[in-house]
Amino acid sequence: MAKYKFTKNQEKEISGILEKYPVKTSALLPLLTLVQRSDQLVSPEAMVAIGEKLDVSPAYVQSVMSFYTMYHTQKVGKYMILFCINISCQLNGCDKLLEHTARKLNIKVGETTSDEKFTLHREECLAACTEAPMMRVNDTYYGNLTEQRIDQIIDSLD
Amino acid sequence: MSDVTLTINGKSVTVPKGTKVVDAAKQVDVDIPVFCYHEKIGPLGCCRMCLVEVEKMPKLMTACTMDVASDMVVNTLGDKVEKAQKGVLEFTLLNHPLDCPVCDKGGECPLQDNTFKYGPPDTRMEFHRANNVKATPLSPVITIDRERCIACQRCTAYSERIEQDCGLVMLNRGFHNEVNTFNNEPYDNRFSGNVIDICPVGALTNTDFRFKARTWDLTNQDTLCANCGCNCNITFGTRLNEFMRIEARPNDAVDDGWICDKGRWGHDFVKNKNRITAVRENNIKDTKPTSLPNFPIDTPTAQAAEKVVEAFKKIADEYGPESIGFLGSPYATNEESYLYQKLFRLLGTNNIDHKSYLDTPGLPIDHYDIEQIESSNVVLLIASDPTEELPILDLRIKKAVSRCGTKLICLNDQGTALDKYADLKVKYKVGSEADAVDALAKGLAGELGESTDFSSNLSQTGISNDEMKSLVEAVRSSMKICVVYNPAALSGDTALRVKRLLSIITKIPTIECGAIPAAPATNAVGAMDMGLVSDFYPGGVSVSDGEKVKELWGETAPTKAGLTALEMIAKAKSGELKALWVHRSNPVVDFPGRAQVVEALKNLDLLVVHDMLETETTQLAKIVLPSNGPGFDEGTTTNIGGRVQARKKALDSNSIDDWKLISVMLKRLGDETDYSRVAKVLDEISKKVPGYQEINSRLVGKLGCNRGQVSNEEVSPGNGKGAQSSDGKLRLRLAKYLFAHDKILDASSTLAHHFKSSSAFLNEADAKNLGIANGDIICLSGNGIEIDAELTVDNRCMAGGVVMPKVSDEQGINGLLKLDGSPTWVDIKKV
Amino acid sequence: MTQILFKDINKKNLHTMKVYEGIGGYQSLKKAFSQKPEEIVEAVKASGLRGRGGAGFPTGLKWSFLAKDVFPRYLCCNADESEPGTCKDRELLLKNPHLLIEGMILCSYACRIETGYIYLRGEFHDLSLIMDKALDEARAKGYLGKNILGSGFNLEIHTHLGAGAYICGEESALLNSLEGGRGEPRMKPPFPAVEGLYSKPTVINNVETLCVVPYIVNEGADKHAALGTEKSKGTKLVSVSGHVKKPGNYEIELGTPTSELIFNMAGGIQNDNKLKAFIPGGSSVPMLPADKVDTPYDYESLAEAGTMLGSGALIVIDDSINIVEATLRLISFYMHESCGKCTPCREGTRWLHQIVERIMQNKGQLEYITKLEDICDNMAFKAFCPLADACVAPVVSSIKYFRSDYEEYFKNVPAGVAR
Numbered sequence A: 001m002a003k004y005k006f007t008k009n010q011e012k013e014i015s016g017i018l019e020k021y022p023v024k025t026s027a028l029l030p031l032l033t034l035v036q037r038s039d040q041l042v043s044p045e046a047m048v049a050i051g052e053k054l055d056v057s058p059a060y061v062q063s064v065m066s067f068y069t070m071y072h073t074q075k076v077g078k079y080m081i082l083f084c085i086n087i088s089c090q091l092n093g094c095d096k097l098l099e100h101t102a103r104k105l106n107i108k109v110g111e112t113t114s115d116e117k118f119t120l121h122r123e124e125c126l127a128a129c130t131e132a133p134m135m136r137v138n139d140t141y142y143g144n145l146t147e148q149r150i151d152q153i154i155d156s157l158d
Numbered sequence B: 001m002s003d004v005t006l007t008i009n010g011k012s013v014t015v016p017k018g019t020k021v022v023d024a025a026k027q028v029d030v031d032i033p034v035f036c037y038h039e040k041i042g043p044l045g046c047c048r049m050c051l052v053e054v055e056k057m058p059k060l061m062t063a064c065t066m067d068v069a070s071d072m073v074v075n076t077l078g079d080k081v082e083k084a085q086k087g088v089l090e091f092t093l094l095n096h097p098l099d100c101p102v103c104d105k106g107g108e109c110p111l112q113d114n115t116f117k118y119g120p121p122d123t124r125m126e127f128h129r130a131n132n133v134k135a136t137p138l139s140p141v142i143t144i145d146r147e148r149c150i151a152c153q154r155c156t157a158y159s160e161r162i163e164q165d166c167g168l169v170m171l172n173r174g175f176h177n178e179v180n181t182f183n184n185e186p187y188d189n190r191f192s193g194n195v196i197d198i199c200p201v202g203a204l205t206n207t208d209f210r211f212k213a214r215t216w217d218l219t220n221q222d223t224l225c226a227n228c229g230c231n232c233n234i235t236f237g238t239r240l241n242e243f244m245r246i247e248a249r250p251n252d253a254v255d256d257g258w259i260c261d262k263g264r265w266g267h268d269f270v271k272n273k274n275r276i277t278a279v280r281e282n283n284i285k286d287t288k289p290t291s292l293p294n295f296p297i298d299t300p301t302a303q304a305a306e307k308v309v310e311a312f313k314k315i316a317d318e319y320g321p322e323s324i325g326f327l328g329s330p331y332a333t334n335e336e337s338y339l340y341q342k343l344f345r346l347l348g349t350n351n352i353d354h355k356s357y358l359d360t361p362g363l364p365i366d367h368y369d370i371e372q373i374e375s376s377n378v379v380l381l382i383a384s385d386p387t388e389e390l391p392i393l394d395l396r397i398k399k400a401v402s403r404c405g406t407k408l409i410c411l412n413d414q415g416t417a418l419d420k421y422a423d424l425k426v427k428y429k430v431g432s433e434a435d436a437v438d439a440l441a442k443g444l445a446g447e448l449g450e451s452t453d454f455s456s457n458l459s460q461t462g463i464s465n466d467e468m469k470s471l472v473e474a475v476r477s478s479m480k481i482c483v484v485y486n487p488a489a490l491s492g493d494t495a496l497r498v499k500r501l502l503s504i505i506t507k508i509p510t511i512e513c514g515a516i517p518a519a520p521a522t523n524a525v526g527a528m529d530m531g532l533v534s535d536f537y538p539g540g541v542s543v544s545d546g547e548k549v550k551e552l553w554g555e556t557a558p559t560k561a562g563l564t565a566l567e568m569i570a571k572a573k574s575g576e577l578k579a580l581w582v583h584r585s586n587p588v589v590d591f592p593g594r595a596q597v598v599e600a601l602k603n604l605d606l607l608v609v610h611d612m613l614e615t616e617t618t619q620l621a622k623i624v625l626p627s628n629g630p631g632f633d634e635g636t637t638t639n640i641g642g643r644v645q646a647r648k649k650a651l652d653s654n655s656i657d658d659w660k661l662i663s664v665m666l667k668r669l670g671d672e673t674d675y676s677r678v679a680k681v682l683d684e685i686s687k688k689v690p691g692y693q694e695i696n697s698r699l700v701g702k703l704g705c706n707r708g709q710v711s712n713e714e715v716s717p718g719n720g721k722g723a724q725s726s727d728g729k730l731r732l733r734l735a736k737y738l739f740a741h742d743k744i745l746d747a748s749s750t751l752a753h754h755f756k757s758s759s760a761f762l763n764e765a766d767a768k769n770l771g772i773a774n775g776d777i778i779c780l781s782g783n784g785i786e787i788d789a790e791l792t793v794d795n796r797c798m799a800g801g802v803v804m805p806k807v808s809d810e811q812g813i814n815g816l817l818k819l820d821g822s823p824t825w826v827d828i829k830k831v
Numbered sequence C: 001m002t003q004i005l006f007k008d009i010n011k012k013n014l015h016t017m018k019v020y021e022g023i024g025g026y027q028s029l030k031k032a033f034s035q036k037p038e039e040i041v042e043a044v045k046a047s048g049l050r051g052r053g054g055a056g057f058p059t060g061l062k063w064s065f066l067a068k069d070v071f072p073r074y075l076c077c078n079a080d081e082s083e084p085g086t087c088k089d090r091e092l093l094l095k096n097p098h099l100l101i102e103g104m105i106l107c108s109y110a111c112r113i114e115t116g117y118i119y120l121r122g123e124f125h126d127l128s129l130i131m132d133k134a135l136d137e138a139r140a141k142g143y144l145g146k147n148i149l150g151s152g153f154n155l156e157i158h159t160h161l162g163a164g165a166y167i168c169g170e171e172s173a174l175l176n177s178l179e180g181g182r183g184e185p186r187m188k189p190p191f192p193a194v195e196g197l198y199s200k201p202t203v204i205n206n207v208e209t210l211c212v213v214p215y216i217v218n219e220g221a222d223k224h225a226a227l228g229t230e231k232s233k234g235t236k237l238v239s240v241s242g243h244v245k246k247p248g249n250y251e252i253e254l255g256t257p258t259s260e261l262i263f264n265m266a267g268g269i270q271n272d273n274k275l276k277a278f279i280p281g282g283s284s285v286p287m288l289p290a291d292k293v294d295t296p297y298d299y300e301s302l303a304e305a306g307t308m309l310g311s312g313a314l315i316v317i318d319d320s321i322n323i324v325e326a327t328l329r330l331i332s333f334y335m336h337e338s339c340g341k342c343t344p345c346r347e348g349t350r351w352l353h354q355i356v357e358r359i360m361q362n363k364g365q366l367e368y369i370t371k372l373e374d375i376c377d378n379m380a381f382k383a384f385c386p387l388a389d390a391c392v393a394p395v396v397s398s399i400k401y402f403r404s405d406y407e408e409y410f411k412n413v414p415a416g417v418a419r
């Protein structure tokens, strides 16, 4: 297994993160997030490197990581579309809109477009129920969706 | 700790505070079914099988997570609990295959048992079960069947809390969770096999045992592991006199319920093709004529032995008793060693030993049981590497540190895996242990109003004044300390210095203390106790104590100190020693100076080897006698904690038992004692050996008992200095690895994945000087030989030293050492 | 109606220190530092404030449970907001981060805490940036750091992001997650107040709960206690969502009739359909049929009606859908979010899902309903944590009130499906 190298900047960020906690392992989620934000996935090599930083076994890192839904081991598209399908959105017709979105992107839910631009996932409640139906694209929330609005949003992303 | 009284199913029970309800119930024979709970791992609360009703609590409670409280009223019967149990079992079985008839766990499966006792009559599940993967390898020795896993998390909790490497984990979440390792790599640490014993279903199984036999067809013998000085308790399963499997047999005083993988799978010797099964006379060309008759083929072993012992007698008569010697075994049982020393002392010699290092029997302070590590405030490890030498001791120390608040101090010339659990690590230069130990002793002597200046000792050791001060302070303020030291890893007379240190500690009024002499060999303590030494009779009675010797051993018993093992070999070389008897020992590989040992042994008039496997030494012997090793033998051994336990016969062999064979020879020499059963030998031991007075087979029972103090004669160490630098050469430190490619674990062993290649560990400074780097193949030369090794530069030892583990018999690493046991300096060059 | 939390919520740039201070922000600190910490705990007790995260536990009492004389102690603000239907904390964090910081400072002072964490669900990355900025501002002003306002009291607050797991809203799972572990709940006892974060005494409070504290310190416990009902004091943010015309977060005095929220504040039912059911306190609580719509929105009245106030998320369902559809969606959520640690939850959620799915495929049998109820009974209060109970709530209540919706599916069972 090749050795994973953090960049200088990352190393700096890592020291900053570590300062927040009296116990190193607390930095595990933040470090995984840091890696994923730069690599769009967390590779086994990165898990080993993170484990070394925090004095935990790589198995521990993988165990923790696989518990959370936001980490990926496969590369995802540049834009990760998380479409809320929980109850408030369901009541407001999200199923049809999700279908529409998939059709527009020409993929099935759970897939990534062939140009690796979009990945479309179902998501559980994102705490924006009063704006249902809604979706999250990378870090941005989009509420009160309609077919037209979805088209507009997707078209505006490059 | 205070006690608590509660009521369970109407029965009153009193237990210590902190006890879980589930354990309290056992005391009054109330069975609360469990899956995830394991007493040694601690509560998890995952499986919900143990739900019980507790008065004043609206919900059912899990008995495994709940501490007892006084006046608590627990009810494990009734409709509410019954419905819950049925419900939980139904959930548990939802996705579990009903393949009991072909499952290896069948017959000893808690899931099967609980279902039978508490379960629903049938399942209401009409959907497809989850399609988890059937049996796949989890490691070379463990098979995992994820389909059968009920996600109780015992195994992963074991990995986290007990072996603490966190190699086996739960991946994913919810219904998709699975027991796995990082990146599907094998789960292969030294303690992996315990997960097989604790898995309550057939999800984790012993690959070696799979499909070999049904559990109910096994004959199980409760016996001991013979691989190291811990003497863990095991169950040895056989079928039709064939080895089937080994399982842990919990004994809190020894193993806490765990065994290491060497104990579980290091048993190839029982069916090894190199087993010696009959007496044999080697056709050795250079041997001088002896008065031994030639044995016809098929001579019974006992008959041959009688002839051989007569030959020894003849040699002793002719050349004096100093001309014969006995090299015993730290692996033999107490009974064998006791009888052998008796035999040779009857022949008039004290040329008796079993080791190549210096040590004396007994301790000047309490001999602590392994369990006492948990109740000590401080454990001081001196020159000991439990992880590699005595694995179960490693687990106990980790438990003490992580759960009992014990502090660990490491005083060593090499870094070890336990270092990361240590509160304080003090490293000295390879070979300077004498000074390091003396400095600590001096520092502590200050407490007793003696000189405290240890600086003169430190100059050679590489330890700073401040480090030594904090070490002294840590020991001084320990209140209760357990000193664990490995006499076999100490050079020169350091073992004596450690004893001097111990007697100083014991004089400090504020400290309660004890020690564990942690030599790696299985019965190293027993061998010392049984008098397999040149200057002590059994029980630490000095040979020079004429009166006592005569009282115990008769008028003619020799009272002149004999030759040590290394001296015997030297005298064999010079021709003064004519005949040597070797019992279950392989000096060619295990003693310093391989080539010189061979030369010396070849020079003997008569070499007899009584062993169970062919070795480099048996090849040199005139006569080879078959020995019944572990699995086949019976008797007692004394572990590093001073606990005497019974090794039982699990397999029948065609050879005569060792103790029996020795008794035949004793009889031939005129000893009329009745040794009709091995227990009679133990009876004699209890009469003759100080420290063993009370011991008999009933007391030993299944779990053993602690022997008393054996006498400890204070022997003052010399004034020898430790490491002197020797013009740029490096001082060699051999490290012992239990998981090595040796006679026990041969190339075809299931544990071959633990074998390491020949390697050497060097300090950065030295590597830089020598212009060599990590990964280089280097050649070490010393004592006229050369050995190649892969270099690791990791500061495992300080500058000026090199650590080399003995990884196989082939490696021939002992050849680098000098026969006289003096310090070994090696040269290193890049190949 | 008195508003404590939302009075200025739509003020422009409220999230900046300047605007926040302009409306009297951080004034409570001076007042607090002039009192003994215990006095603040007493005031919070007297105010009748109860936890707004779901369980409704009296906040002052919780603070007073901290293990005596054990330090350091920690404060964890629960900003996981993952209960379906709930989105009130998000609005507070987005628009008024300083209010939370002020509340956390007061709580920390009262409980002698020197380190606080704000645990935000991973999806709240944008909020964490807003929060970090607000924290920086507070630090620059000397409201955080060493010797705050010369009081000798020190406090640091950090944000910490989760990574997608509903269960991390459960307080002990939150602690595990914050310690860098799997978000599985912990055994209780010990409770966090005794052994929480890093095994030290820890206060865990919801965002909304902490945001009320400045009001109590500023205006006095009595003023807070005067709001709401006899036992449910103060105001509550309610996220009204689902089939309503004007979904949104509304601050009400506890005790306000539910119908007021649905028909008045939220503008009534979409398309002027008929109200069929409502889930008053987030997806984890039992739903009620339309005829209970006048139930006063407070802890006791809702409990009496057989449900709970929960996190204050009112999900409104009209008669355009079959309740089983909504129920399946909720079961599916809990199945997805079950941590898998304990058997009844891991297996039960999936089994319920299989059965209801089968029903919706018109392949069910009438006995399935009894079976569902029995499985629910085997799950309820028998799992490691309340997640299993939460999954059971919609199933049991939907069967109780809308059995006919299930029966719809048994009408056209295709031939060949076993009876």
Ligand SMILES: Cc1cc2nc3c(=O)[nH]c(=O)nc-3n(C[C@H](O)[C@H](O)[C@H](O)COP(=O)(O)O)c2cc1C
Residues within 6 Å of the ligand: C050, C051, C052, C053, C054, C055, C056, C057, C059, C078, C079, C080, C081, C082, C083, C166, C167, C168, C169, C170, C171, C172, C204, C205, C206, C207, C209, C210, C385, C386, C387, C390
């Ligand atoms: C499954 C589950 C999920 C929860 N999710 C949340 C949550 O997202 N936010 C929250 O504040 N409390 C949540 N809680 C409640 C917390 O466990 C805890 O009671 C609360 O944070 C305490 O704060 P409070 O007293 O201020 O309400 C959840 C509880 C459970 C059992």
Ligand code: SF4
Residues within 6 Å of the ligand: B148, B149, B150, B151, B152, B153, B154, B155, B156, B179, B198, B199, B200, B201, B203, B204
């Ligand atoms: S493999 Fe065995 S011990 Fe491990 S979780 Fe599964 S059932 Fe439990």
Ligand code: FES
Residues within 6 Å of the ligand: B033, B034, B035, B036, B037, B044, B045, B046, B047, B048, B049, B050, B051, B062, B063, B064, B065
């Ligand atoms: S044995 Fe108690 S929950 Fe598993």
